[in-house]
Amino acid sequence: MNCMQDVDVGRARAETPGCARVTHLDNAGAALPPAIVTDTVIAHLREEALRGGYRAAAEAAPRLDAVRESVATLLNAHGDDIALTDNATRGWQAVFYALPFGPGDRILTSRAEYASNVIAFLQVAERTGARVEVVDDDPSGQLDVEDLRRRLDERVRLIAITHVPTQGGLVNPAEEVGRIAADAGVPYLLDACQSAGQLDLDVERLRCDALSAPGRKYLRGPRGTGLLYVRPRLRERLTPAVLDLHAATWTHPDRYEVEETARMFETWERDVAAILGLGAAVDHALSWGLPAIERRVGTLAGRLRDALREVPGVRVHDQGVRKCGIVTFTVEGRPAAEVHGRLAARGVNTSVSLRRYARYDLPARGLPDLVRASVHYYNTEDELHRLVEAVGGMSR
Incomplete structure (x- = not known):
């Protein structure tokens, strides 16, 4: 066809x-x-207005769980590896600011990297003594995977790239980067803000350790929604920079336990209507x-x-x-x-x-x-x- x-x-x-x-x-x-997204959001807002926010959320709980599973299907992941956030930047930051850095550690990124991500790199470098390095482009203008491979050593603590830059139609070679990162044992954080919803993403094929994306762009969901994938092997090494009673359990007056799933990167309060709208958007994309x-x-x-x-x-x-x-x-x-x-x-x-x-x-x-x-x-x-x-x- x-x-x-x-x-x-x-x-x-x-x-x-x-x-x-x-x-x-x-x-x-x-x-x-699509109309199904708008209708889903408005219908839940009406339920909140007529029945109260807590009751409406409790009755929507199975549908909220289904959103996580829909996102997992979209990315070929497991539901436990998915966090639902209020935007893509928040999800990306939740992982990045949980990573430990020290003097002389190196963060490798691409020339196509987005301003918000770079500002976070620079802030952490200023705080910790880590160093930000920009991998060269190859003659086509995409990230040069050979230059990336040459830069790897025992001080590289993170490879973080943008899959599709906001300023052009380039698709960076994310799968090749994933192979290099996995072989080197270096965490790999992929910003999929512009690729989720227009490209067929598979986290097993990409081999990324974490991936963030918004609802509002190519996924056609509501503003104020985002999704985050975090691989178990990375979660096991991290403690989120921010915890609440959703991301952790208060087990004793002086102790707590962090949630083991990717929900460790969520917070309790959320826009339930918007999340349901995100689920409708993801299901709509999957239907096509x-x-x-x-x-x-x-x-x-x-x-x-x-x-x-x-x-x-x-x-x-x-x-x-x-x-x-x-x-x-x-x-x-x-x-x-x-x-x-x-x-x-x-x-x-x-x-x-x-x-x-x-x-x-x-x-x-x-x-x-x-x-x-x-x-x-x-x-x-x-x-x-x-x-x-x-x-x-x-x-x-």
Whole structure:
């Protein structure tokens, strides 16, 4: 079957009310949710209003447990290895700040790393005397696995990379990194913020020790939700930096026991409605099949890159051997913020990838802020044409 026919686009758009209102090409920021997600969230909020928050949560307990299992299915993991968090950064931080570092320890990361992660690296390095090192890119622009291998020694305490950078369509070679990390016995933390929901992720194939992702991006879930996978062998070595009565049990006036599952990285208070919405979003993605989603998203993005390259004055800036649904570009003589604003005025949603959020990457490539268009399986070729036509009008 042709990869563009794997997904019933008419059905996908009918299930997504926002498609009738806007050309949404900002799925790497926050995707349009399907109606089932919005309906799930609103239904639980109504139950809280009518029956009380505690009672509504108690009655929803089996469905909350099912969310964990759905996420586990998404990642080919076990439910005990899944934590549900209020955002991806919180999940990533929960693991990172639980890792022990000391003077001379080394943290290896990639040029594509996101600003929030780098700030955390720098803070811990400042506190502990550890050192942050940026692995080189190879000629294609992806992480150079040979340079990573050369840098490994007994002082490397962590390999932490972003799977898909926010500032481009690159897909870093996460599986190869996983093999290298596993062979060296070094913990491997994977930021899957932009890949979860558009790529078919398998933590056994990736061989990561921890993986974090948000609900709001390609998974099409509510804002304020996130998921975290933590492999048992890593959990056994960690004590979370923050514990509460959900993550640990107060066993004696002067003793406590930490939860053994990944729930050690959760807290008791949570947005139950949003978590149920996340579960609905994950189940919706699973119903389409992640391989089918990945094929359609990749094909649409490839066609958008090709079309933009044909527009005089437009440059596409995506790198890597493998690319995904994010397309970044510039228009000669037009700042990215202006292009973004003019597209928004025409009902086309995009985003801007800021140079200051990618200081290891964009300045080294001599690039300014970039316009970012990110496609999903419910987008159409007519919508891509709408963006290209609008950009063409600006480039003349």
